[in-house]
Amino acid sequence: MSATRTPCPSFGELADYWTSDITPGDAEQIESHVFDCERCARLLAEADRLRTGIGALARSGQVHGFVTDAILNRLARDGVRVRSYALGPGESVRCAVWADDDVLVTRLRGNFAGVESVDADLRLDSGEEWAHTTDIPVPEGATELVMALPAALVRAAPQIPIRLTLRESASSGSERVLAEYVFDHEGALDRGTSSNDRG
């Protein structure tokens, strides 16, 4: 509401205010603008709600997809209970989710040389698709990808083998199968009622 207001930043530029990328000079520019512009103040607050909402979701175990060690480290700092498995190409693992687990993480080892991104298919033993995701980024030299799923989602999965196939991303034009893994899903377990404690 000032006559000498600078042009409104985009929502993305305002959201950058909440990142560690923002320079002190850019932050000051945004602050000067926002204190003169109620609309941008609202957008800045909206960006704050988005970032805090994302953090809250992660802290509640709603981490869904392929993650990095930086995210796992933050989950550990926040006290999120993570159960981890690791398996190589062609391997299978007996897996279950316990009552106090928040997130299940699987380290999928493989040869990803020359691959920039992959697509993942999770299918039930019956062939029915359980999940599908595309454009998973693969950093150069990666020897594993880290898949995270909310424990609540896994608890609801049927107790049958689930097959995961990683392919070179369709966008690369190849769709070459890179690796397959099998999760022998044993369902949800509770330490209070099960004597088969493998945790």
Place this chain on the structure above:
Amino acid sequence: MILTPPSHGLYRSVVTGSRATPLSTCDDGVLARTVSGAAGEDASAAETELYRRFAPRVRLFGLKHLSDRAAADDLAQQVMLVVITRLRTGEVREPDQIGSFVLGTSRMMVTGKNRGERRRAAIFARFDAHEQTIDPANDLALDGMRLAPCLAALRERERTILLLTYYADKSAPEIAAAIGATAGAVRVGRHRALASMRECIETRRAS
């Protein structure tokens, strides 16, 4: 400039020239001058509107520079107390630049370390009734309910970028190294992801 007879706080208006303008729609400068020039309940209505308008901005500033929501809430109240007091006593030389004055006061307060309990108690007592107007907790909860499916619907790369940015507090170059991209591509991906999230949340809000 005359304030219309008090009816109901925020819905009061200020008369400029021949027409009445609701306080909620008048310029920041007009509002600041009203606080400076009015008295009693009339000033109180203008102060409430000024507080409604600027306290959230100070709070956002506090969130950035204090990294603590409680401290940001305190800052908003402290800054607005100073701003309104100075307006009342005519110490704000350019009411039309009230936004700059509020920002300057915010910067000064963030660098200051001395905030005694007596002063804090007085501030809470003064603005206790206004607290709900700046507490976004309810909005946050609503957004959280819509957020999960929208975050899940993002492309994998974009979701990873958002988690690394806003949860793991990583910079664009750090994210670039983690996902095998350039820092520029990370920034573009972040902006695209945020646009998708907003669109998704808005769609879910409308449905």
